[in-house]
Amino acid sequence: MILSADLVPSLAWLAALAYLGAAMPVATARRWPLGLLVGAWILHALMLAVGTGWWSADAALGVRIGFAPVLSFTLWLVLAVHALESRLLPVAGQRRALALGGVAAVLLAALFPGDLRAVAHSPLTPLHWVLGLTSYGLFATAVLHGLMLDASEQRLRSGLGRATGALGMPLLRLERLTFRFVEGGFVVLTLALLLGAGAGHWRWDHKTVLSLLGWATFAALIVGRVWRGWRGRQATRWLYAGALLLLLAYVGSRFVMEVVLSRAAA
Incomplete structure (x- = not known):
């Protein structure tokens, strides 16, 4: 139907x-x-x-x-x-x-x-779109967990809570879960960028540059956690920075074109 x-x-x-x-x-x-x-x-x-x-x-x-x-x-x-x-x-x-x-x-x-109106000119294009949107969802979920992690750690430091996260799980488990979403989002984003290049969407515009900067930020976060032991707010700051760059890459640019520039033209 x-x-x-x-x-x-x-x-x-x-x-x-x-x-x-x-x-x-x-x-x-x-x-x-x-x-x-x-x-x-x-x-x-x-x-x-x-x-x-x-x-x-x-x-x-x-x-x-x-x-x-x-x-x-x-x-x-x-x-x-x-x-x-x-x-x-x-x-x-x-x-x-x-x-x-x-x-x-x-x-x-x-x-x-x-x-x-985006038309799929390549068989890879629909998969590129789906992977890109999925990476947004995974990173947004990671940000939500990062905010809960920061709030739980703040309550623990102030003596108002136990070593339990906002979901009722141990704080270390909540931290691991947060960065599992980061790692999953990073893999999906990497595939989306590679498929975008293969489908002919690779153009050196602000969207591509911001997407690559976001990818590099998440890569640095993962490497920093593995090799330097980044934890707590040091790690979540990198998470928020990478998510902001990805948000600006597409959502920010489309907002400017659809709302700001269209109103200016009107």
Whole structure:
């Protein structure tokens, strides 16, 4: 069944309402917010598939990409990974925070659907897109865990907590998990860059330069942890710097073109 892109606003509002319901401050033992979260996540996926053109009547025109759909897809992946990791988000505070992020993600993607139609001129191009988006999701998940790691270490230093992370797991295990996502994202990003070069997308523009700088930052982080024993905030600073460079590489450039320059032209 092929769906019309006209359904995107309705899907976005339904997903936003479901996310809002999932963000309600109720007891952790209540199960219905988790059901709403799963429903919102499915509607979110359907909205992205139709809005980007992967599953719509105008798919032959190419895939619609832009800063908001990329951000929305990144948060969708973070929700998927985090839900699997913590068995459908049993920690109420994290569930509410991620659900509210889902509200912002679906509405932003509906308001700014993107103005660029990308056509796959090479058999490698779709895989390059998928790997690039997946690396965004893995690094975003690593950043989320890095923030929890920093907060847990701060509570430990101030004497307000035990050596337990925000997910209820030992702090060292949370740290290892954080950098497993970094390592996974690095591998996927490396493959995406190599496939991009093979598919003819290699151009020495700001997007390529920032992507390579982000790749080099994550490479330095991994080498520093293995050879120099970087831990704690020294390591998470490199994580945040690499993630910021990747964010600027595509999302930042598309934001300038879609919002800043288009308004200036108007």
